[in-house]
Amino acid sequence: MANAPRLRLALRTPLGITAAVASTIIALTAIFGPMLVGDTADRIDTDAIGKHSGTEHLFGTDALGRDIAARVVVATRLTLELTLFATLIAVVGGLVLGVLPAVLGRRAGRLITATVNLLVAFPGLLFVLFLAVIFGVGTFSAAFAIGLGAAPSTARLVQNLTASIAGTDYVAAARILGVGRFRIIVRHILPNIAEPVALFVSTAAAGILVAFSGLSFLGLGVQPPDYDWGRLLNEQLDRVMVDPMSAVGPGSAIVLTGITFGLIGEVVAKASAGRTAPQAELKTADAVAEQPAEAAESALLNIDHLRVRFPGHTAVHDVCLTVAEGEAVGIVGESGSGKSLTALAAAGLVPHPGRVSAGTLRFGDRDLNKQAPKGTSMAMVFQDPMASLNPALTVGRQLAEVAEVHHNAGRAAALTRAVSRLGAVGIINPELRVRKRPHEFSGGMRQRVMIAMGLMGEPRLIIADEPTTALDVTVQAQVLALLRDVRTESGAALLLISHDIAVVSQVCDRVVVMYAGRIVEELPVGDLADGVAHPYSAALIGAVPSMTTDRDVPLATIPGRPPEPGEASVGCPFAPRCARATDRCRTEEPVLEQLGHGRRVACWDPITTATHELEEAR
Incomplete structure (x- = not known):
């Protein structure tokens, strides 16, 4: 409802004063009217039947001589x-x-x-x-x-x-x-x-x-x-x-x-007024490189041949991905590449009318094809913390709800844990801040609150979807440092979604690059500097300026645009934007192949530094 300060200001306007006076008069009339003029309203006077309005009877009298004005009041x-x-x-x-x-x-x-x-x-x-x-x-x-x-x-x-x-x-x-x-x-x-x-x-x-x-x-x-x-x-x-x-x-x-x-x-x-309102046919599955059986079986999160379909198009094509216990994996790509939908599919949160299918979709010992994720072992940190937090509840109440629902904690114990978790993510004066609502926090603090909410349980996996979007560089660095600390202290695995490959490189052990709903490359973070094989990965890295970037040279850009959802394509989906594209790239979609230990790439003409290894793998 409207907050008290705004209501007081509204009541001081001519409109507010008029409404207050009129409603007060009506309320007082309803309460005291029958007591004051009830007898007059019910008194039958045969001598005053049908009298017209005047000083004695404001609106005249009725067929029994009763005063109409008194009856209106009653x-x-x-x-x-x-x-x-x-x-x-x-x-x-x-x-x-x-x-x-x-x-x-x-x-x-x-x-x-x-x-x-x-x-x-x-x-x-x-x-x-x-x-x-x-x-x-x-x-x-x-x-x-x-x-x-x-x-x-x-x-x-x-x-x-x-x-x-x-x-x-x-x-x-x-x-x-x-x-x-x-x-x-x-x-x-x-x-x-x-x-x-x-x-x-x-x-x-x-x-x-x-x-x-x-x-x-x-x-x-x-x-x-x-x-x-x-x-x-x-x-x-x-x-x-x-x-x-x-x-x-x-x-x-x-x-x-x-x-x-x-x-x-x-x-x-x-x-x-002014309140903030609480936003082509698929290739066959065997075209995708199988993940190592040992790694898949031991993985905390195991996604195999994942597809997410919407009416008229497929948004995620045969994604195979694993996240091991305690590992940090980053998924990068432009908007619309399918990275967020992949994470939402793992969490069971793909919006209607999306349909999720997968050969394997498992989190821990839970088969997500049959059962939705449940409990606090998987935590989500969404892109927009203001939209992720309920504006009608205090921050403490929202955090405490996790402990109340899943740990059967009482209100006092749950609130104490909420204060502790806010302190753990660097919120100053958590005893006071726990009573505030989300709009009273800055963007960076709201993101910390979201991370604290994930820590109210004992998460084995934290999925962070663009957690630093719209944050300035300083706050972004603080949030990334916090994610590193949380992972170290809790032992939780991290799946970090971002369009910024530089952000992922600061936190993750392994990077998965997606384009047009497909994984085009997977490699260790240490190989980002000089070991990328896919031209799209190299273009993403080239578009990120560094302290040594020549300011006289324009920043690298990727020409063209990503394919629209449902847009039919033949061959490699990146071919129209790729300077290395050949005739084969335009007519035949590359398969995702193993490229040494912990590396995969889907490209017919990879960058030279990785060509020899790929040929040996083939």
């Missing part, structure tokens, strides 16, 4: 109670229908979504009248009809908001940590959609007020001896041409209260 309480009751029904129904697709299976979710869409498309007034007939004439029957009639539009909004939040990194992180669906909805989704839902409800309440008054006016709502503003309008229908002021009282009350609901929504919106 009707305020019942009108507001029924309006708020119907609004509550709309909110509860909308929330249930809105979040159920995220809880139930895909088929049931689609059925609920289709039902909501059908109800929204149906004219609202006719739907309300239909429900009113079904429930029967009466006060609470009308309230149920109005509330249920407004629920579909609320559900549509909640469904859209839930879908946008469900795709965020912090929800994905909660899933990989094994947090249940209900807890994800309550802790991560509902708090982050509360603000727009509240804005919608505050304006929808005005429509509910008008609709309920309309039902009462038609005789389907409040029944005698009770009365609300709509009922009072109905009673004065016969006199409206003789004494229009008799209808001004209840009519004005409906209009002014509806405007007040709208003003409240505008104030909440103003108080919320």
Whole structure:
């Protein structure tokens, strides 16, 4: 919801003052009105039947001589109670229908979504009248009809908001940590959609007020001896041409209260402004070099012939990769090369409608083809820490949740561990910072928090996806040093995803180069300087300036562009950008072949320094 300082500022504006004064007057009228003028409103005076408006009776009297102005005041309480009751029904129904697709299976979710869409498309007034007939004439029957009639539009909004939040990194992180669906909805989704839902409800309440008054006016709502503003309008229908002021009282009350609901929504919106919102056919599998059987069996993470497909194209082609216990492996490549999707496939987080298939996809003793990763043995550090952390919760609460869910720790013990983990990643004054929300941290500190979250358990593998993106050079060096320290102290393996080969070379033992969804080279970090065999790897290294780079010479660039997703290609996908490309490169895709110990390359014409070794390997 809107934070307190912004709300106070909004209430000091003319709009805020007007809304506050109007809502206060209406509330006081509803509370004290029946006590002050209740007797006057119910007093029958046969001598004053049908009197016109004047100084004695502001809006005149009704057919029994009762003062209409007093009755308008008394009707305020019942009108507001029924309006708020119907609004509550709309909110509860909308929330249930809105979040159920995220809880139930895909088929049931689609059925609920289709039902909501059908109800929204149906004219609202006719739907309300239909429900009113079904429930029967009466006060609470009308309230149920109005509330249920407004629920579909609320559900549509909640469904859209839930879908946008469900795709965020912090929800994905909660899933990989094994947090249940209900807890994800309550802790991560509902708090982050509360603000727009509240804005919608505050304006929808005005429509509910008008609709309920309309039902009462038609005789389907409040029944005698009770009365609300709509009922009072109905009673004065016969006199409206003789004494229009008799209808001004209840009519004005409906209009002014509806405007007040709208003003409240505008104030909440103003108080919320500026908040940061929580983003060709495949070759056969035998074209890829098999990994050494001994290394694959002993590896902590074993990926063999991995493919990630989306409708219309394949994003990852036959990737074979291993990460040993305690090893640091880097995956580099341009945007769209498939490096992040490879990591997400290992974590079971490939977004719908992506489909993952692999000959082997194993983490430790867990077959990921059959079971999703679970627990805290695999930690994820996402690219954008602001999107990865829940803006509605304090940092400490988010870290503590890991210990509460997976280690059955109490709140106090979990929070103590969160403080300890924040201190371990270099956060100053962790006892104080643990109570802050993500927007109160700098980018580098948020990244440290993400690493601390991974350390709340005992991870065997940390997957860091572009952890230094958008950080300045100094903070980037600190985060990389922290990853090295964490790996040393915990013994965890590291899979580091980056487009910057220089970043990977500072942390990793081995580098995997990907292009167009394929691994084109794999080599030890020590061979990066003068031992790369693939022209694409050499181009990536050449594009990184160093302290010895001649400033008079333009930086090296890679001509052309990477292939678009789904773009058909023949031969080597890098051939259109490669200066060494031959006719064979343009017509036949190279296979990924072993090139000595710990090295693989997919190139028909590798760089000279590695040609002899490759020929011997062939």
